[in-house]
Amino acid sequence: MQCLAKVVAIKRLTHDVKEIALALISPPKLVFEAGQYIAIEVTEVHKGKARQNNRPYSIVSPPEEEGVIKLCVNLVPGGPGSSYLHGLRIGDEVSFLQPFGYFTIKSQAETALLFVATGTGVAPLYAMIKHLLNQGLERPMTLFWGLRSERDIYYEQDFEALSRQYSFFKFVITLSRPSADWQGPRGRVTELLLSQELDVEDLEAYLCGNMDMIRVVRGMLLEKGMPKRSVHFEKFY
Template structure:
């Protein structure tokens, strides 16, 4: 896949440690909702980041990059973008893209894995499908769910979309679900045989989702996530 040099249009904070990056390619980039790009830091140093915008909006590339002080892997990418004003990448990559088959869909995101599910969600809502889609987004704290208000507004607008935020360490004023995000999904679904599941987050979470959900009837052909190419 050929290399594309994109202009860095903007880098803006979503939280104290997560940044929204808007890139402008020289021409539209062909990709499928749920795929990722590889940022080319060197000939043998290519770093994956999920595309956050839908495939219907391919004149730009939006990334959500988590770069806490200990995450030099992502921090170096942000620094390169800020210093050079452009970045080389390739995409779309990955086989865990949106593949509707008529079943209700469950999207599960941990942290900035949300960007993967956000692309799929927007693509789904841009069509005329009535297939129900539920997004479970888990974070350590409520403020980590940086687009929660926008997602609640989307859920009010679209009858086929439900948003369930899950916070691991909740403040006393938190009114939503608490604990681990995949436990919230299991509390709502005893049988996964009729569902498609898309998951993005730490490998440990993806592995646990696969183990726990297949016990409850999930067919592995209806489970999607880039992590499963490695675990």
């Protein structure tokens, strides 16, 4: 389905991450599941020739936010998709294809949820977390999020507010290259997970971000005895 929306808000979250809010024009409402993505049409130059292509971007807002979808986009220098999105201004119109994807919450049970992200891989996980909390479900949820340094942190206050409001939601940010002043965990999110006592008996995991993190964390969870069907992932690159 071809969709059209208008940029209504832009938040600069860090030096290279922006949150872009799109008000839907056509269709005026989108039916989607938390964790799905849209495909943005971009022009890329291949072997000297311009061609149209699609780039997937996860929806960071939950489906209950009717009429608006939000994206959280990391600028990849020279990348046509992220440069296009970072160059958008309020009022610009954006064409995209309908929400796609199977990276959505699978079980409706009380199973505890483990979310693991690197970088903007947090986007579909944040949509899932907000959606589950909005539904009033009291499922134990933990988000482990790997970023590089202090200047790369965003949404921290939002996650802090959620963890104050909902005692069953916890989140931890680990930095791979923090300053000397950083009080939180240091190192990659894979290392942080290795140091955790995880009860994999009654757990479902959602991993999103770069391929290396997904490979290592998935391998670790399977080795701990989690069945393959309980480990879901979305590879950004």
